[in-house]
Amino acid sequence: MQNSKTMQAPSHKRGNSGTSGARRLGDRIFFNATLIFALLIVAILIGLLIVLNMDAMPAINKFGLAFLTDSSWDPVKEVFGALPAIYGTLLSSIIGLVIAVPVSLGAAIFLAELAPRWLSRPGSFLIEMLAAIPSVIIGLWGLFVMVPVIRNPVESWLGSTLGFLPLFQGPPFGVGFLAAGVILAIMIIPIITAVSREVMEAVPDTQREAMLALGATRWEMIQKAVLPYCRSGLTGAIILGLGRALGETMAVTMVIGNSYAITESLFSPGVTIASKIASEFSEASGDVYIGSLVELALVLFVITLLVNIIARLLVWRMTTVKAVIG
Amino acid sequence: MVHEAVNQADKESRSEAVAAAPVHVRNILEVKNLSAWYGNMMAVNNLTMSIHSRSITAIIGPSGCGKSTFIRCLNRMHEVSDGGRVEGKVLLDGKDLYARDVDPVEIRRRIGMVFQKPSVFPTMSIFDNVASGISLTRLWSRKRDLQDVVERSLKKAALWEEVKDKLNQSGGSLSGGQQQRLCIARAIAIAPEIILMDEPCSALDPISTLKIEELMLEIKKDYTVIIVTHNMQQAARVSDRTGFMLLGELIEYAPTKEVFTVPKDKRTEDYITGRFG
Ligand SMILES: Nc1ncnc2c1ncn2[C@@H]1O[C@H](COP(=O)(O)OP(=O)(O)OP(=O)(O)O)[C@@H](O)[C@H]1O
Numbered sequence: 001m002q003n004s005k006t007m008q009a010p011s012h013k014r015g016n017s018g019t020s021g022a023r024r025l026g027d028r029i030f031f032n033a034t035l036i037f038a039l040l041i042v043a044i045l046i047g048l049l050i051v052l053n054m055d056a057m058p059a060i061n062k063f064g065l066a067f068l069t070d071s072s073w074d075p076v077k078e079v080f081g082a083l084p085a086i087y088g089t090l091l092s093s094i095i096g097l098v099i100a101v102p103v104s105l106g107a108a109i110f111l112a113e114l115a116p117r118w119l120s121r122p123g124s125f126l127i128e129m130l131a132a133i134p135s136v137i138i139g140l141w142g143l144f145v146m147v148p149v150i151r152n153p154v155e156s157w158l159g160s161t162l163g164f165l166p167l168f169q170g171p172p173f174g175v176g177f178l179a180a181g182v183i184l185a186i187m188i189i190p191i192i193t194a195v196s197r198e199v200m201e202a203v204p205d206t207q208r209e210a211m212l213a214l215g216a217t218r219w220e221m222i223q224k225a226v227l228p229y230c231r232s233g234l235t236g237a238i239i240l241g242l243g244r245a246l247g248e249t250m251a252v253t254m255v256i257g258n259s260y261a262i263t264e265s266l267f268s269p270g271v272t273i274a275s276k277i278a279s280e281f282s283e284a285s286g287d288v289y290i291g292s293l294v295e296l297a298l299v300l301f302v303i304t305l306l307v308n309i310i311a312r313l314l315v316w317r318m319t320t321v322k323a324v325i326g
Numbered sequence: 327m328v329h330e331a332v333n334q335a336d337k338e339s340r341s342e343a344v345a346a347a348p349v350h351v352r353n354i355l356e357v358k359n360l361s362a363w364y365g366n367m368m369a370v371n372n373l374t375m376s377i378h379s380r381s382i383t384a385i386i387g388p389s390g391c392g393k394s395t396f397i398r399c400l401n402r403m404h405e406v407s408d409g410g411r412v413e414g415k416v417l418l419d420g421k422d423l424y425a426r427d428v429d430p431v432e433i434r435r436r437i438g439m440v441f442q443k444p445s446v447f448p449t450m451s452i453f454d455n456v457a458s459g460i461s462l463t464r465l466w467s468r469k470r471d472l473q474d475v476v477e478r479s480l481k482k483a484a485l486w487e488e489v490k491d492k493l494n495q496s497g498g499s500l501s502g503g504q505q506q507r508l509c510i511a512r513a514i515a516i517a518p519e520i521i522l523m524d525e526p527c528s529a530l531d532p533i534s535t536l537k538i539e540e541l542m543l544e545i546k547k548d549y550t551v552i553i554v555t556h557n558m559q560q561a562a563r564v565s566d567r568t569g570f571m572l573l574g575e576l577i578e579y580a581p582t583k584e585v586f587t588v589p590k591d592k593r594t595e596d597y598i599t600g601r602f603g
């Protein structure tokens with residue numbers, strides 16, 4: 001109240017209370033409209049959770065928490081557990097990140113800091129275009145072009161040089177966690193690169209010049225001025241990529257091999273939550289079977305939600321360290 | 327109390343500096359026919375001047391006349407800007423900065439710079455901000471030395487008393503004036519031979535301004551200072567020589583007293599008496 005009064009006062013003096021009233025009405029309409037949209041989003045989210053929960057009820061009632069730790073998936077006996085799918089989802093996403101992060105950051109640094117303008121503009125555009133390729137096309141390419149290459153030479157070479165690690169043991173199938181991870185990397189590189197590049201370009205030139213003026217080389221400038229300045233944005237870019245990797249369905253389904261098992265070897269076929277749902281939902285029958293697939297979806301929902309919350313906290317911590325201590 | 331003590335000490339050092347000034351004067355920088363462009367736009371036009379060592383040289387002139395561009399040419403920062411291009415020579419102790427075999431990184435270590443807007447590194451602590459230049463050169467690997475240099479630089483920049491208890495806090499936590507002094511501490515920490523200051527006081531209150539002026543008078547005992555300023559009183563107070571620029575050209579360059587009392591050029595007179603600019 002106090003505020004609105006003090007804000008009103010000067011407009012009366014200027015004698016244009018009419019326009020200011022109209023503006024306040026406009027403000028109020030705008031405020032209420034945006035509020036409704038914001039609430040709508042929250043409502044959709046909650047509604048989604050409720051519907052998923054209801055559909056998953058038969059499975060939740062039957063298996064309880066054991067659903068998360070059980071590794072079987074037997075539609076005949078109607079025994080279902082989510083562990084291999086959770087494992088495959090996390091493993092393939094981690095492989096994807098391990099490959100994608102260095103490549104994307106390198107590409108972003110090149111485009112934002114090193115490339116001459118005539119190269120940087122079209123380069124960025126091309127990379128952003130990559131993000132627009134439908135995932136089924138990437139999946140087809142992965143199956144027919146990439147998987148044979150992964151089987152031989154990649155997997156056979158990894159097996160013969162790093163074969164002492166359990167990760168790289170076993171027969172080279174081609175399709176499997178490694179193929180899924182690589183395909184995920186290919187799919188998230190564009191988005192991580194594009195966002196990182198933009199974040200780097202938002203670093204003020206004064207920061208770069210300040211570092212150069214101290215006698216920094218170009219690389220020292222990037223490393224000590226640019227990257228630290230935008231690290232929270234870079235974290236955000238990576239998490240964005242991770243979020244996409246966790247939920248990616250089509251391409252992964254095509255190259256992961258769809259075997260419901262937990263194995264250490266990256267060469268063996270596996271499964272992710274999304275690929276399991278996609279490949280079985282249309283033929284699933286029975287409340288418990290369908291309920292289990294829906295519960296898988298619920299688990300994926302919670303995982304992505306957790307990842308986003310953790311990302312928020314990370315970004316928030318970094319920026320408040322800057323704002324409070326700094 | 328503290329301020330008074332600092333002022334007192336600096337006043338003494340000021341009179342000392344004035345007395346000591348004429349002893350070792352040489353031309354540390356010789357600018358010869360320097361022109362600078364942004365793309366096709368010429369910002370500095372065929373400028374020639376010599377800068378005396380261990381002195382303060384002020385560059386004055388109306389906004390947009392090319393002062394910043396000019397001093398950025400002196401430590402090869404101009405070429406960093408978009409479309410930045412330079413012609414002519416800048417001799418540092420007789421050696422051309424723009425010669426083929428000269429590494430700009432090396433030049434920037436010898437000729438430091440304080441920018442118009444304070445540009446602390448917000449993710450670094452106050453300590454690391456001051457140490458950032460030194461740790462680049464990797465000459466100061468020992469922690470102890472680093473601490474000494476940081477303390478000395480902060481003291482010289484008249485900031486030590488205000489930050490000595492919070493060296494680990496971020497540089498972004500300081501006020502604008504403190505940030506500018508932090509930038510000055512950072513620049514003098516690498517012990518350059520010449521320090522270029524682009525309107526270092528434009529965002530500061532009178533007390534911080536005074537402190538920085540005292541600092542300039544103090545450091546000119548060891549260094550050469552070139553300062554761009556819009557503040558005519560400041561130029562008159564601190565500088566030994568003053569150059570007046572207009573539209574990219576150096577109109578007049580002479581001992582400060584002469585420029586402000588008996589300017590040779592009509593345009594200089596008009597500017598310093600406030601008739602334009
Ligand atoms: N990055 C840039 N790109 C293109 N033109 C520029 C750039 N920076 C400056 N200029 C132009 O160059 C001319 C000289 O600019 P400069 O910054 O050197 O002026 P200045 O004397 O420092 O002015 P001020 O006192 O306002 O700081 C101006 O006409 C300006 O518009």
Ligand SMILES: [Mg+2]
Nearest residue numbers: 393394442524
């Ligand atoms: Mg300027």
